[in-house]
Amino acid sequence: MNEKIKWRNRARAALEAYFHKRSFPKITLSVLLALTGGFGFLISFGLLKADFAAMWLRYPVAVLGAYGFFLLLLRGWVEIEKARFAPEEIDKLDLQKAPASLSDSDLVRTSEGKSGWLDYLDIPDFGVDFFDEGCLPIILVGAAIGLVCTLAFTVFAAPALIAEVFLDLFLVSMLYRRLRIASSEHWLGTAVRQTWTTAAVAAILLMIIGGCLQLMAPESRSIGPAMRELWAKFGG
Numbered sequence: 001m002n003e004k005i006k007w008r009n010r011a012r013a014a015l016e017a018y019f020h021k022r023s024f025p026k027i028t029l030s031v032l033l034a035l036t037g038g039f040g041f042l043i044s045f046g047l048l049k050a051d052f053a054a055m056w057l058r059y060p061v062a063v064l065g066a067y068g069f070f071l072l073l074l075r076g077w078v079e080i081e082k083a084r085f086a087p088e089e090i091d092k093l094d095l096q097k098a099p100a101s102l103s104d105s106d107l108v109r110t111s112e113g114k115s116g117w118l119d120y121l122d123i124p125d126f127g128v129d130f131f132d133e134g135c136l137p138i139i140l141v142g143a144a145i146g147l148v149c150t151l152a153f154t155v156f157a158a159p160a161l162i163a164e165v166f167l168d169l170f171l172v173s174m175l176y177r178r179l180r181i182a183s184s185e186h187w188l189g190t191a192v193r194q195t196w197t198t199a200a201v202a203a204i205l206l207m208i209i210g211g212c213l214q215l216m217a218p219e220s221r222s223i224g225p226a227m228r229e230l231w232a233k234f235g236g
Contacts, residue, residue: 016163040066055210
């Protein structure tokens with residue numbers, strides 16, 4: 001393995017362990033995702049007021065806008081952690097004991113092989129008409145569960161995410177003299193590489209949810225009224 005990659009992997013693993021012990025990355029990322037969701041709601045609300053009524057299009061657009069906001073929040077989070085990270089903490093990072101190679105379960109992705117967990121999905125063709133009205137509730141529930149699971153996976157990987165982005169911001173200044181390597185990628189590229197699949201999956205699932213609600217409650221223009229219409233139709 002290239003010596004530069006080996007030291008980078010060790011530094012990332014050591015930083016991940018550091019943040020896991022000293023900080024609360026999962027809680028913090030949950031807060032960031034909540035703020036991101038709120039910003040996405042505001043985008044969707046603004047689009048609705050602008051007479052963008054199609055839910056299956058409006059929600060993915062809101063996700064894309066919220067994703068940009070999430071990247072800004074992530075940068076702010078890294079800057080806060082950087083301010084808290086004293087120079088002497090570098091000496092406490094046990095780089096020699098940190099793994100020099102990455103396992104398949106690591107969040108960090110290389111340029112070879114699979115680029116993300118979506119590449120491992122092999123969705124079979126069951127020969128089912130998914131636009132049949134009887135299938136729509138199943139698709140709707142499945143998409144909602146998938147959205148929750150996607151966000152849960154993102155929160156679970158929080159220590160690795162903050163370590164990887166932190167590393168690219170930090171190598172140029174403090175770690176460069178210690179590791180004698182330079183950052184090979186801008187922090188934004190790292191952040192996008194680590195999170196774009198989550199944003200894409202969320203956009204696709206919300207497109208499915210919006211499409212199902214549009215077909216099942218054609219008079220509604222957002223989730224709240226659609227759910228009330230469905231409740232009146234099926235629950236009342």
